[in-house]
Amino acid sequence: MNDTGQLGNAVTQGLVREVDREGTAGSGDIADRAWEAAQGYDGKYYGVPFNSQAFALLIRKDWREKVGADVPSSWDELIQLAAAFTNDDPDGNGKKDTAGMVVPGSTTRGYLTWWFSTMLWSEGGDFVKKQGDGYTAAVDDPASVKAVEKLQAMFCDSKVVQPGASTADSATTHTVFESGKGGIYLTGPYMLPRFDGSLGKDMYEVVAAPPGAGGEAAALAEGENVYLMAGSGNEKGQQAFAEFAASPAGQKIGLGLENGGIIVRLPVNTTVDGAAERKDPRWDVFQKVYDEHGRNAPALPNWATVRQISSEGLNGVVSECSRDVAGAMGELADEIDAELEKQGAKG
Incomplete structure (x- = not known):
């Protein structure tokens, strides 16, 4: 298994x-x-x-009610809620010590790609797309670039992610959410028993990830x-x-x-x-x-390798805020295409 x-x-x-x-x-x-x-x-x-399994949002219900927000109906509204959780003292302790979005942004095992997949697809972008009998890179398509720009802004402009997000794996992010330092966590159902015990069942709500600019909701399965x-x-x-x-x-x-x-x-x-x-x-x-x-992730001969390559490319633009996203995604597309060629899956 x-x-x-x-x-x-x-x-x-x-x-x-x-x-x-x-x-x-x-x-x-x-x-x-x-x-x-x-x-x-x-x-x-x-x-x-x-x-x-599929991924859904765990949202601190008490924080959402404290900042007077509705359940987000789009990714833009979700990012706005994350900003309120970051800036408006949702836990009421008088300190600016909460993060809106909890993100496992590490390149380890391709975590950033794993998390970002849901957002990218909802925004109408993709990592690869069908072409002929194979695939070609799609991370440099306009919708993909716009989605990555939103991701970079979350790390660099609004700064709604938790400190150290670019090197965090899931073991770290689990702790951030359950310790009351983060308000929105995109994760799987396997975390419910743990968070019920550590945080409390009544403290958070389970919400489907909303549609993005692509007009349709999508979630990594x-x-x-x-x-x-x-x-x-x-x-x-x-x-x-x-x-x-x-x-x-x-x-x-x-x-x-x-x-x-x-x-x-x-x-x-x-x-x-x-x-x-x-x-x-x-x-x-x-x-x-x-x-x-x-x-599901695309049925490539070896998706795990493409996931790792894309995670490293994405991590580069969230770790270095001056990076031009369009240029970086063009470079990443070349890397993905080279890997597809190596795997005999280039369309």
């Missing part, structure tokens, strides 16, 4: 074998978006989905697959385990209701209602985001 983002790595290294989607018991009950995340660049399937490792002497056993993991019984075990061990965040099996099983409607917000606005 491993991330959907590792599929390309596993396939190119020959570590996994192909999966027969139609020949997998119960495959028709598994969400199409989850199957999409098990599909390689060649269109074949290399895993059986067992877990999915991820998950995990059961990969059937190549070279096994027990392929029938592998298949049986994968089918069980994706079955209603396997999915309900994975919800961790009895032991708190959540390995299924959002069920991939459409016959299982995770929010109803958990008796927590906040999980349904994440499920609806996944179903209606979720977007």
Whole structure:
């Protein structure tokens, strides 16, 4: 069991074998978006989905009410709310010591790209786009450049992100939010149990990320697959385990209701209602985001490498505020195109 983002790595290294989607018991009950995340660049399937997730906003409800703001209906309004959380003393301690937006801006494991994907897609931009039989870079397209300019402004002009955001990974940002130093956090449903315990369930609300300049809402969708490792002497056993993991019984075990061990965040099996099983409607917000606005990373031979390259390029413009965004994105596009060429995926 491993991330959907590792599929390309596993396939190119020959570590996994192909999966027969139609020949997998119960495959028709598994969400199409989850199957999409098990599909390689060649269109074949290399895993059986067992877990999915999408990203939504956790917003300090008490802070929002304190500054007299409504739930944001656009990314521009979201950034305005972040500015109010930064400047208007939402915690009432008389100090300017809060950050509006909590961002894992590190290049480690491509964190900045991981976080920025939702914003970029909502703004109508992209990292790559289909061209012919392959892909080409899209980070230098006008909509993408405008989105990155907004990102740079959050770090450099309005300064609504937490101090040290450009080097922060998720372990750091979790702590910033739960310690009451940050007011808006774009993250996954797996954080709810932790923040309920550390911050308090009534202190924050779960809200779908709003549409941006692109006119439509979008949210990064991820998950995990059961990969059937190549070279096994027990392929029938592998298949049986994968089918069980994706079955209603396997999915309900994975919800961790009895032991708190959540390995299924959002069920991939459409016959299982995770929010109803958990008796927590906040999980349904994440499920609806996944179903209606979720977007998987592109099925490149190795998306993880492109994610890392793009994260380093983005980090450069938020770490050096004098950098010209259009020029930097042109350079990044060249790097991405070179990597696509290397992977045999350049259109």
